[in-house]
Amino acid sequence: MPVDVNALMTRAEAAFRTRRFDSARTDLAAVSRVVGDHFAVLHLLALVEQNAGRPVPALAAFRRALALAPGDPQINNNFANLLDAQGDLEQAATHYSYALAADPLFADARLNRATTLHKLGMFDLARLDLDQVIATNPSDARAYEARGGVYRAEGNAAAAEADFRHALALSPNRAMALHGLARMATERNDDTALPLYRRAHAVAPKDLEVILGYAEALEAAGQDGGIPLLAAAVDSAPEWIAGLDSLARMRSEADADDDFAAGYAAAIIKRPTDRALNLAYWRCLARGDRHADALAALDLARDRIKNDAEIDLFEGVLASEAGDLDRADAALSRIDDSRDGRLAIGRHALRRHDPARAAAILEPVARSDLSLVAAWAQLAIAWRLLGDPRAAWLCDQPGLCGVQDLDVNASDLAELAETLRGLHRTRAHPIGQSLRGGTQTRGRLFDRVEPSIARFKQVVERGLAAHCAALPPTDPTHPLLRHRDEALHFGGSWSVRLSSGGFHVNHVHPQGILSSACYIALPDTGGPERPGWLELGGPPAELGLDLPPIATIEPRPGRLILFPSYLYHGTRPFVVGERLTVAFDIVV
Known part of the structure; x- marks a missing residue:
């Protein structure tokens, strides 16, 4: 038929x-x-x-x-x-x-x-x-x-x-x-x-x-x-x-005791051979400072996904951050000569208390990309540990960091504080951010329409202009001063509210060229321990380095502090009260 x-x-x-x-x-x-x-x-x-x-x-x-x-x-x-x-x-x-x-x-x-x-x-x-x-x-x-x-x-x-x-x-x-x-x-x-x-x-x-x-x-x-x-x-x-x-992120901010990565763990069970998913899971755990858990998850995935230089890099970074330095040495010895690999080896060398090796690895990376904040931040630490005079050129020229008491009255600060408190709706700090014992607002704060925020932004703009006018001369080889005479703009902007015992771990802002802290409401910052004070230039505590900060600055309501984004900065904890700040990054 x-x-x-x-x-x-x-x-x-x-x-x-x-x-x-x-x-x-x-x-x-x-x-x-x-x-x-x-x-x-x-x-x-x-x-x-x-x-x-x-x-x-x-x-x-x-x-x-x-x-x-x-x-x-x-x-x-x-x-x-x-x-x-x-x-x-x-x-x-x-x-x-x-x-x-x-x-x-x-x-x-x-x-x-x-x-x-x-x-x-x-x-x-x-x-x-x-x-x-x-x-x-x-x-x-x-x-x-x-x-x-x-x-x-x-x-x-x-x-x-x-x-x-x-x-x-x-x-x-x-x-x-x-x-x-x-x-x-x-x-x-x-x-x-x-x-x-x-x-x-x-x-x-x-x-x-x-x-x-x-x-x-x-x-x-x-x-x-x-x-x-x-x-x-x-x-x-x-x-x-x-x-x-x-x-x-939402789980971490809603409940500090919640297993924020539970969604990833469930997804991995359903898609155990999904390479991108496994790598994202490890990154998520690392952002939450769960480096040992991320390393354990990597070990479990060894027989499911292809092992290569990228996995070796993950292993080396996670092992170093988890404190397993010998395992980190072995893994990092197997990676290829990529930029991320050199950054990881440089940071690990600092953790190994070998600033000379760190500087030798990091300087070519930093020189090849003047915008690479992570490289300059770690190179600054290495140079300071070595007593290299270039550390002062990078971090300590007069005018690089600035302290201004803004032209803002107490009633305007009080109104702004009430507005900001209404925006702090989460209960814990987000993963991957520097604060501990507090909350951070979402979105671009300076894009908001509330009058108190709009007025304060104008005050900050005047302070920023004054700071930029007082910077050292243009230097095309310097990661900040090469932008000395360019038009600068606000990048991210946000508010942080710390409560009793709160502080910021030492960190940098990888997307900025200038970063900031501006104080709206403060706890008692007096006493020999200088509670709530800002520290500039000190290395992250997890590197275990004996190096003091370049400067320790007293916060005051209405005070604006500006500094290069590649400069590590953090705060000292305070016992009781509220520390309410506005912060922003400046970009080209």
Whole structure:
């Protein structure tokens, strides 16, 4: 009995639409036995394999289809969709272009190419595609939504918001537009963020990025529900590292006694051979100072994931931080000559009380990248231990560090303190941060709209300008002074509230060029122990080095202290009271 090829194709298409992929695959194989390779059959097979979660056979089928019909716009578009999902963005853009060369009015391909160009950072080209879609069809909400995302990435908030709102006017349930508006509201600390996220989550309850934003918006508003929402999401998507990291942070801040990394441990059970997940788990434990636990987790994973120089580097760093110095020596001797490897060996040499070796390793790394804060911070310690005069050039030139009592009155400070206390809604310090015995605000503090914060930012700006004017002369070889005459801007900004016994461990700020401490409310800082005072230049306690700080500075309400971001700094603990500060980093 002859095979009815058309009937089989029709049945395969129906099976594909109803996600009966095995049936579709069987019917397509029967068609191929009759007609041989045919681009339409191979195209449908590629879509079947892609939707069945089998990217390798899907890619193979797409390539066979395109070998037969290289200019087919739909095959090129769908192939590009898969390439984009696999992270091969440049090839995806190329095949979207092939689709558009065959059919310049193919709106889906133009929208898709714009999305890929956005991911590649080619914002101008992405907007050109979206402008053309809008010109052809001004009622296409998808194009406004996508262009809003491009404008947001470029920093054009007004244009982004206008496009997101236009998309919602055309189609009120566009999840991407709602999410875009919600993220913008979050970034400017606007109270509309939470209701916008509620709407976005109602429209797209399984969208992981929406879930993450919604959970963090709930946390920022001091409302319950964020942790269980995020925990359920990572339970369903155990490969979702961004969600697991945020869940760990939220758990650490909600309850200092909670096992913040429990989500990772559960995910590893489900995906034991997932290399990226295992490495992220170790990083998370290390951020929470659980280096021995991270090392134990690495040992358990040895037989599940490939061992290589990256794993050796992890082992060396974790062993060094956990105090197993001999094991660290052995692991670090096996790593390759990467920048991260040299940084790890340099820090370990300091822990081994070998500043000469540390300096020899760290100086070339620091000189090769003047913005690498970690290298300069550790090199400064090595030079000071060696008595190298370059330590003074790096850390102790007059004017590098500055102390100013700002022009702010007591009533303004009291109002600001009340505003800040209302923003400290968590109960414990976040993992990976320097504070102990306190809390830290989320988001960019100086982007908030509260009048007391806006006024204080203006006062701080005047203090920053005065400090920059008093810096030593420009020095193109110096990690800070090379920026002496450039326009500087606020990077991150936040508030820290320490309670009785609270302090900061010695740390640096890797994203800044200048860092700060500004005091709003203080406990009693008198006495020979100098409780709550700021220390500059002392090494981290975990390195076990006998080296005093360069300076110990008394805090006072309204006092601003500025110093190079590569300079280690921390605070002395205090017994009773509250230490409320504002801090920020300055960037180019």
